[in-house]
Structures are given as structure tokens and as C-alpha cells.
Amino acid sequence: MIAALRTPRGLATAAILLVLAVLPLLTQAFDQRYLLSIGTRIVIWSIAAVSLNMILGYGGLVSFGHAVFFGIGGYAVGILSANGLHSGWLQWPVAIAASVLWAALVGALSLRTRGLYFIMITLAFAQLVFYVSAGLEAYGADDGLNISRSRFPGLIDLRDKASFYWLCFVLLLGTLWFCSRFANSRFGFVLRGAKSNDQRMMALGFPVFRYRLTAFILSGAFGGLAGILLANEGAYVSPAMMSWVKSGDLIVIVVLGGMGTLFGPLYGTIAFFVLEESLKPLLDLGRKGWGEYWQIVFGPMLVLIALYARGGIDSLLGRRRG
Amino acid sequence: MDYLLIQMLNGVQLGLLMFLLAAGLTLTFGIMDLVNLAHGSLYMMGAYLAWTLIGVTDSFFLGALLALPATFLLGVVVEAVVMRRLYARDHLDQVLATFGLILFFNELVRAVWGPAGKSIAVPAFLAHTVEILPGVLYPAYRFAIIVVGALVALFLAWLVARTRLGMLIRAGASNRRMIAALGVNIELLFSLVFGLGAVFAGLAGLMAAPISSVKIGMGDDILILAFVIIVIGGIGSIKGAFVAAMVVGQIDIVGRAFLPDFLKTFMSSAAASSAAPAISQVLVYVLMAGVLVWRPTGLFGQRT
Numbered sequence: 001m002i003a004a005l006r007t008p009r010g011l012a013t014a015a016i017l018l019v020l021a022v023l024p025l026l027t028q029a030f031d032q033r034y035l036l037s038i039g040t041r042i043v044i045w046s047i048a049a050v051s052l053n054m055i056l057g058y059g060g061l062v063s064f065g066h067a068v069f070f071g072i073g074g075y076a077v078g079i080l081s082a083n084g085l086h087s088g089w090l091q092w093p094v095a096i097a098a099s100v101l102w103a104a105l106v107g108a109l110s111l112r113t114r115g116l117y118f119i120m121i122t123l124a125f126a127q128l129v130f131y132v133s134a135g136l137e138a139y140g141a142d143d144g145l146n147i148s149r150s151r152f153p154g155l156i157d158l159r160d161k162a163s164f165y166w167l168c169f170v171l172l173l174g175t176l177w178f179c180s181r182f183a184n185s186r187f188g189f190v191l192r193g194a195k196s197n198d199q200r201m202m203a204l205g206f207p208v209f210r211y212r213l214t215a216f217i218l219s220g221a222f223g224g225l226a227g228i229l230l231a232n233e234g235a236y237v238s239p240a241m242m243s244w245v246k247s248g249d250l251i252v253i254v255v256l257g258g259m260g261t262l263f264g265p266l267y268g269t270i271a272f273f274v275l276e277e278s279l280k281p282l283l284d285l286g287r288k289g290w291g292e293y294w295q296i297v298f299g300p301m302l303v304l305i306a307l308y309a310r311g312g313i314d315s316l317l318g319r320r321r322g
Numbered sequence: 323m324d325y326l327l328i329q330m331l332n333g334v335q336l337g338l339l340m341f342l343l344a345a346g347l348t349l350t351f352g353i354m355d356l357v358n359l360a361h362g363s364l365y366m367m368g369a370y371l372a373w374t375l376i377g378v379t380d381s382f383f384l385g386a387l388l389a390l391p392a393t394f395l396l397g398v399v400v401e402a403v404v405m406r407r408l409y410a411r412d413h414l415d416q417v418l419a420t421f422g423l424i425l426f427f428n429e430l431v432r433a434v435w436g437p438a439g440k441s442i443a444v445p446a447f448l449a450h451t452v453e454i455l456p457g458v459l460y461p462a463y464r465f466a467i468i469v470v471g472a473l474v475a476l477f478l479a480w481l482v483a484r485t486r487l488g489m490l491i492r493a494g495a496s497n498r499r500m501i502a503a504l505g506v507n508i509e510l511l512f513s514l515v516f517g518l519g520a521v522f523a524g525l526a527g528l529m530a531a532p533i534s535s536v537k538i539g540m541g542d543d544i545l546i547l548a549f550v551i552i553v554i555g556g557i558g559s560i561k562g563a564f565v566a567a568m569v570v571g572q573i574d575i576v577g578r579a580f581l582p583d584f585l586k587t588f589m590s591s592a593a594a595s596s597a598a599p600a601i602s603q604v605l606v607y608v609l610m611a612g613v614l615v616w617r618p619t620g621l622f623g624q625r626t
Contacts, residue, residue, distance in 0.1 A: 062414050109611055113618050115413060116357055116557060120549045121614060127546055128607040135600025137593045244546065248421045255418055295429040302422025306415040307407055 009317035013263050016270065020169055024162035036161055037233075042273050043168040044229045047175045049253045049265030051222030056251065057260035058183055059215050060195030064119045065106075065126025066250050069220050071133060071242030072099045073227020078237035079139055081147040088150035088158075092228055099224025100217055102129070107216035111209055126247060134239040144238025147231060158232050168229050172266075175222055180262050182218070191215050192260070252302060258314025267313040275301075324458045329579040330572065331454070335464050337571025338471025342526035343548040344555070344563040345478055346519025352495040352558025354409050354512055357416040360400070360423035361523055361548070362541025368393045368524025369531045369540065370431055373440045382445035386528050390521050397520020401513050409512070428538050439537035442528070467529050474522065475564060482560055491515060495558045547574075550606060554613050556623025565621060570606050577602025 004010035019026070020043065027036040052066045076095035085091065110121040139145045149158040158164045182188050194201045194208045201208050231237045249272070257268020279298060280291035309315075343365055350356050371392045376385030404423065408416050444463045451459040482488040490511055493501045502508040527541065534540070551570055555562025578599055585594035585601075613621060 056414075062417060064417065109615060113614060116351060117553055117614065117618065117620075119357065119413060119417065120553045121610070123546060124550050124553075124607050124610055128604055131600045131603040135597045137596040141596055244542075248417075248424075251414070252418060252421065255414065293429045293433045295425040296433065299422040299424070299426030299429065302425070303404055303419040306411070306419035306422065310415070 007318060009263075009314070012317055013266075016263075016266065017173075020172075023169075024165050028162075033161075036165060038273060038277065040161070040165045040168055040233055041230075042269050043165070043172050044226050044233060045250075045253065045273070046266045046269040047168075047172050047229070048223055048226035049250055049257070049269050050172075050175050050179050051219045051226065052250050053254050053259065053261075053265045054179060054182060054219040054222070055212075055215050056254050057258075057264065058188060058195065059191050059212060061111075061212065061216070062119050062251070063122040063216075063219075063247075064244070064251065065122035065124075065247050066219075066223055067242045067244070067246035068102070068126035068129050069099050069223025069242075070227040070230055070246065071126075071129055071237075071239070072102055073224035073229075074231035074237040074241055075133055075139070075227075076224075077150060077228050077231045078145045078147045081150070082139060082145060086148060086151045088152045091150050095228045096221055096224050099220045099227070103217045103220025103223075104213070107213045107220075111212050111216065123244060123247065126242060126244060130239050130242050130244070133242070140238070142239060144236055144240070146236055149232045149235055150228070164232065168233075171225065171229070175225070176262065176266070178222075183260075183262065187211065187214070252305075255310075256305060256312050258312030261312075261314040264312055264314040271313060324455075325579075326576075327455070327458060328460060329575055331460060331468065332464065332579075333572040333575035334568065335467050335471070335571070336575055337568040338468060338475065339526045339530055340544065340548055340551055340571060341475060341564055341567035342471060342522045343544060344551040344567055345475075345560055346522045347545075347548055348552040348555070348558055348560065348563045349491065349495075349515050350519050351552065353491060353498065353515055354405075355498070356405060356409060357413050357420065358405070359417060359420040359545065360427065361519065362545030363424055363427035364393060364397060364400075364520045364523040365527035365530075365541035365544065366431065366536075366538070367396055367427065368520075368527035369442075369536045370435055370440070371396075371524070372528035372531060373435075373442055373536050376442060382442070389528055390524060393524030394517045394521045396524075397517040398513055400520075401516040405516060406509070406512070424542065431538050437538065439535045441535050442531040444532045463532060467533075470525075470529065474525070478522075478560060487511075487514070547606070550610050552620075554610050554620055556617075556620030559620070559622035562620055562622030569609070573605050573609065574602050577605055 005014055020039070023039045024036055027033060027039070048066065048070065051069075052063065055061045055063055073095045076098045077091045080086075080091045080094060106122065106125045110118055110125070113121060133139075134142050152158070156163050156167060158167070183192075190201065190206050190208075190211050194206070194211065198208050227241075230241060253268035253272045254265050255268070256271055257266065258264030275298065276294065279294035282291075283294055283297065284291035305312075343361065346364075347358065347361050350358050350361070368389055372386050372389035375388045375392070376382055379385045379388065400423070404419060408419055448463040448466050450462050452462045452465050454460045454465070480488075482491055490501060490506055493506075494508070494511060494515075498508070523541075530540075530544075547570065551566040552563050554570070555564070555566035581598035581601055582591075582594045585598060589597070617623070
């Protein structure tokens with residue numbers, strides 16, 4: 001534990017977690033409420049990115065539809081809430097169960113395929129849910145749905161920004177803990193083995209398909225959790241939260257941070273949000289109004305990252321042991 | 323009956339537009355092993371370039387004709403600057419880089435042409451209806467799209483099956499390294515194929531413009547459908563792309579046209595008209611899932 005702090009990676013990670021842990025106190029002290037809402041979104045997106053990393057980073061499976069779990073988790077909460085069922089004890093398990101079921105269905109079909117087919121099928125299934133949600137006239141269709149936040153009477157009030165942030169942060173820690181157990185278990189090693197050579201793993205007698213399907217379902221469950229939180233953060237759900245661009249953003253985040261590393265998705269999410277929030281004012285400095293076009297700079301940056309920076313931010317923090 | 327015929331023609335027209343997009347996509351994937359998400363951006367750029375050139379030349383025909391070499395050039399430049407470096411990379415890098423290109427092109431269009439959509443008027447010489455069958459009228463412009471689309475499809479079939487370039491394309495799709503080893507200038511071939519794909523995408527974009535509108539991100543939704551089409555048809559197969567595009571076009575249009583009436587038999591008419599487009603989209607994806615369960619490499623894909 002102490003030894004880990006001596007490496008740049010350990011130090012950076014400890015510093016980030018420390019800042020995240022006390023963020024509501026900091027934003028209150030400096031009276032920057034806006035930063036707390038960005039912080040909350042960073043934590044929620046980190047949970048989603050960690051969950052995508054389980055299949056993308058450790059499993060090598062390029063799922064281009066991960067934002068669909070934002071939508072499924074979010075809409076499960078939203079639809080129950082619109083029907084007068086506000087208890088989080090009901091909403092959250094239902095939302096996770098829905099995510100698990102959808103992940104099982106999509107995984108069972110898409111994991112039969114490889115390469116581009118896999119990418120496109122995961123994307124297509126995500127679009128399917130997107131269009132279904134956009135066609136739900138009773139639940140706001142394209143415009144989305146304002147909801148009231150999940151209720152946990154006597155335990156926590158999600159309307160309080162700081163409490164909600166800390167809840168998200170604790171859930172992020174839980175997700176990271178689970179991911180580290182996952183990655184370093186026998187299960188995780190089989191999955192990583194299948195990433196580098198699935199034929200060999202099959203020849204060794206591992207049922208690779210079942211391992212991957214299990215990973216896909218776990219990933220979906222945590223993705224659904226992020227969706228629940230995202231819906232509660234804005235008290236709002238809409239098809240836009242699962243647009244394919246969000247799925248692309250999640251892939252960008254995982255690659256930017258460092259695929260197949262425990263904290264990579266966390267670094268990636270922070271870098272992504274910091275880039276977004278800082279490119280706008282930076283470009284505005286050049287000329288008023290340019291900030292709006294920040295993606296003109298961000299797009300080519302992605303191209304460069306894809307071409308030259310495969311290890312992501314994690315690899316900047318020194319070589320990995322083992 | 324007439325209504326059904328007209329809707330089916332609309333389906334053919336949409337299918338041909340998607341085929342133009344899918345053909346370039348399936349070629350670049352089949353030959354260069356490149357996942358090009360930015361193909362939809364070329365579709366969008368084709369429409370915007372045509373809008374500008376039509377404004378400059380004051381003629382739909384001339385503007386459209388000039389927009390084609392312009393998109394070809396754009397395609398060749400994009401290939402030389404970015405794509406060429408991606409061929410040897412894995413799919414994830416390609417997805418990431420071309421996703422970056424989409425963001426770039428969408429914002430570029432916003433910066434250059436502004437956030438509001440543009441419209442291209444149907445050219446005067448096609449702004450009437452034709453009588454396709456006694457008593458059945460059909461807009462001449464849509465009919466022209468079908469004619470042009472069919473001609474391009476025939477041209478492509480001829481190009482791929484009967485010419486030396488087509489032979490190289492087919493050879494490249496089955497074994498890239500072998501044709502490079504045989505002394506074919508593979509860089510030139512790749513540039514040409516990419517440029518060709520860009521022209522088809524641009525053509526589809528500018529032909530679609532008078533029917534829908536020229537707007538930012540217009541290529542993204544249709545791109546996903548084009549991907550669904552090449553996955554159903556089998557990656558690398560022009561024939562597969564054609565068959566799948568026709569089927570998807572019919573499902574989409576006929577679904578939109580007839581589902582509302584069917585749904586109204588058991589739900590309110592407002593709910594039916596909002597659910598119908600969603601259901602016809604869903605049907606397309608269900609078709610894809612079904613095809614892949616049955617044949618994981620698509621209808622005409624190569625077994626590996």
C-alpha cells in the first residue's frame with residue numbers, strides 16, 4: 001500500500017481519489033457549485049467507463065453500444081417513477097435486472113460474431129433501444145421525460161447534491177474494487193487469455209463464449225448502474241443519453257485512459273471532461289465564439305491518439321509491473 | 323394498390339441511396355480492412371458541397387456534376403492524410419480515429435455553413451410527376467433517383483465483374499498481401515477505391531438533399547443503416563449490399579406507410595403514428611439479428 005504510493009501511478013491515483021473524495025467540501029469552500037455537477041458526471045461516467053473496460057480492455061471486445069445501458073438503467077428508473085413507483089429499493093434492482101437481461105440477450109447474439117460484425121451488432125442493438133425509447137409516446141418520446149429522483153426514505157436524500165455525489169463516489173469505489181477482483185481472478189485471466197488468443201484458450205478447454213458472455217453481462221450490470229445514477233443526476237431521461245455518440249465517447253474515454261488497466265477509465269473520464277471544459281474557453285481566447293467549435297480540435301486529437309498513443313494516459317505514468 | 327406501388331417505389335429509391343453508401347463502405351472494408359465510420363461524413367460533405375456549387379453555378383445539374391469530383395478529391399485527401407495510416411491497425415484504432423473525423427467534419431460544417439440546415443430545391447426539369455402506370459403518378463425527381471441509382475449499381479457491377487480494376491478489387495478483397503506481392507500498386511488502388519466510395523457517398527448525399535434536407539449529422543443515422551446493410555449482406559460483397567439495401571429500404575418505407583393503419587386497429591392513432599417509425603426501424607435490426615444467427619458472416623459473406 002505504502003510502496004504503491006512511491007510510483008508516479010500510485011501517487012497520481014491516490015491524489016485523484018483524495019480530491020474526488022472531498023470534492024463537495026472543496027466546491028463549497030470555493031463556492032463553485034458548477035464544478036460539483038461536473039464532478040458528479042465525471043464519477044458517473046467513470047463507473048460506465050470502468051464497466052466498458054471490463055469487456056473492451058480486458059476482453060478485447062469492441063462494444064460500440066455501451067451507452068445503451070445508460071438508457072436502460074435510466075429509463076427503468078424513469079418509467080417506474082412516471083407510474084408513481086418512487087422507491088429506490090424497487091427502481092434500482094429492476095433497472096439492474098433489465099440491464100442484465102438486455103446484456104444477456106445482446107451478448108448471446110453478438111458474441112457469436114467477430115471483428116466488424118461484433119462492433120456493428122452491438123451498435124445496432126443500441127440503436128434499436130434508442131428508437132424504441134424515441135417512440136415511447138407515453139414517456140416523452142424524443143423529448144425525454146422529467147422524473148423525480150429515487151427515494152430511499154430515512155437513508156439518503158438524492159436531491160441533496162453533496163449526498164448524491166458521495167453516493168456516486170462510493171459506488172465508483174465499489175465498481176473499481178469489483179473490477180480489480182474481476183481482472184485478477186481466474187475468470188479475468190481466462191478472459192484476458194482469450195483476448196490475446198481465443199483459439200488457444202478454446203483448445204485448452206475453456207468455454208470462451210460463456211466467459212465472454214458472463215463478462216458482457218457483468219459489464220452491462222455496472223453500465224445500468226451508471227444509467228440509474230445519470231437519470232437521478234439530472235432528474236431527467238431522454239433517448240439522447242444513449243445516442244451512439246455517447247457510446248463512441250465511452251470508447252474514447254477507455255482508450256484515452258488506458259485499456260485494460262484498473263484506473264485507466266478514471267483517468268480517461270477526467271481527461272475527457274477536462275478537455276471538453278478547457279478547450280471551449282481556450283478557443284474562445286483565440287476569438288470569441290470559437291469555443292463552440294471545440295470538436296474541430298478534439299476530433300483530430302482523437303485521430304492522433306488512435307495513431308500514436310495506444311497505451312493512453314496510464315502508460316505515461318511509467319511502465320507497468322508484470 | 324396504387325398507394326402500395328408508390329410506397330414500394332419509395333422503398334426502392336431509399337434502398338438505392340443506401341446501396342450507394344453501403345457500396346463504398348463494403349469495398350473499403352472488404353479491400354482495405356478498414357472500419358470507416360466517417361463514410362457518413364462524406365455523404366454529408368457531398369450534399370453541402372453540392373449546395374454551395376449549385377448556388378455558385380445557379381444550376382442543379384452543373385452543381386451536382388461539379389460536387390462529384392470535389393468529393394472524390396476530398397476522399398483522396400482524407401485517405402492520404404488519415405486512412406492510409408490506419409490500414410494496418412486494429413479495428414478499435416480505426417473506430418476511434420474515424421469517430422474523431424466525424425466530430426471534426428460535423429463541427430467544420432457548423433463553422434463553415436452555420437448550424438441551420440440548408441435546402442436544395444428540386445431542379446425545375448424534374449419538378450413534375452410522371453405517369454409510371456396508367457393513372458399512377460410518381461414524382462419525377464424520385465423517379466430520377468431510382469434511374470441514377472440503378473445505373474450506378476449496374477456500372478458498379480460492370481466495374482467489379484468485367485474490368486481490370488474490378489479484378490484487382492476482387493483480388494484485393496480476398497487476399498491483399500498477395501496482390502501487393504504480385505506487383506500491383508496497392509497504394510494507388512486503395513486511393514482509387516476510397517475516392518470511388520467517397521463519390522458514391524457524395525452522390526447519395528446530394529441526391530437525397532432535395533427530398534430531405536442538408537443538415538449537420540445527416541450522414542450519421544443513414545451510415546448506421548448502411549452498416550446494418552453490409553452486415554446483413556456480408557462484408558465485402560457488392561451483391562450482398564445490393565440485396566440487403568433493397569430489403570431494408572422496403573421494410574423501412576412500407577413499415578412507415580402501413581404500420582400506422584395496422585397499429586390503429588388496437589391503439590390510439592397518435593400512439594400508432596409515433597410508434598410506427600420506431601417499429602419499422604426495430605424490424606430492420608431484428609432482421610439483422612436473424613440473419614446473423616442463421617449466417618454469422620451475412621448473406622453473401624465469405625466463410626472464414
